[in-house]
């Protein structure tokens with residue numbers, strides 16, 4: 306089976322993890338945690354990094370850092386992972402949804418303004434499958450309405466966005482550099498993996514301090530078992546950070562390999578009727594975290610029908626997200642019941658992603674392409 310994602314770990318990972326084992330620094334203290342935080346923050350041009358146990362925890366810490374009051378609203382795309390919504394719900398807030406752009410599959414920025422109410426506290430853009438969301442109009446709206454931005458860059462390590470692309474001095478900036486707080490996941494299928502892991506980035510010292518405190522049960526610096534607030538145990542271990550720290554040394558190579566996979570799939574699949582491919586907008590550098598395709602209804606098939614056909618050829622795939630407004634857990638609460646987001650609904654039914662891991666070879670890629678050409682012709 307060609308796995309949908311196979312990570313590529315090497316000698317440097319072994320060396321750093323071995324150092325943790327040899328020196329006994331295996332828990333949530335040790336040099337790799339701070340180094341990983343500093344270096345990842347620097348890579349994304351941010352001042353502070355707070356590493357946590359996973360990407361969902363990063364979102365929870367980021368939202369908790371904002372200090373929502375019950376009923377405060379956070380605008381996010383319906384087409385995302387449940388981590389985004391649950392972070393808001395656990396903080397006592399309400400997720401407010403918008404649909405996605407049919408080309409880039411990221412949040413449709415034109416739908417945000419009409420969802421802003423006096424209760425809106427933040428916008429949560431999500432860079433989908435390695436393609437940046439359109440940040441300029443969103444940041445403008447956030448600025449105008451004094452809203453925080455919680456950027457979910459879990460899937461967009463190293464992806465870039467052309468700031469000011471309509472203006473005279475456009476400049477490329479990395480995803481993760483835009484949010485009041487920006488979140489990453491380092492799960493095994495991400496460009497950089499710590500096995501499980503995540504990080505919150507910010508430029509504000511007060512927010513970084515609060516996030517650090519929330520990560521570690523809100524212990525008081527001078528008075529350990531005395532608590533002014535409720536926190537979480539979302540600590541990362543030195544072992545995990547050692548993995549992340551080592552991969553950072555070859556980040557350029559990792560991004561190059563992912564972009565090669567994406568561009569090669571596109572080159573070989575282009576023109577195949579019945580398949581919508583990922584785009585790279587003029588203002589975006591896509592890192593193709595996962596190479597997603599959307600099967601046209603004209604084929605008479607949906608993603609669920611195509612997946613077993615590819616599996617017959619030894620090809621593993623994964624379905625796209627099911628939108629938040631279609632989730633039973635929220636419907637049961639009476640949320641989103643009369644809401645419809647046609648783009649998200651179509652993506653959920655027709656979309657699936659192909660093997661895209663760091664270990665994917667050209668032969669495997671060609672095998673996937675051939676299988677698709679045969680099944681969709």
Ligand SMILES: Cc1ncc(COP(=O)(O)O)c(C=O)c1O
Pocket residue numbers: 359360361362385386388389431457459460489490491492502503
């Ligand atoms: C967009 C997005 N946000 C958040 C997460 C949550 O990260 P984790 O799985 O590390 O909790 C993921 C997970 O893959 C994701 O794709």
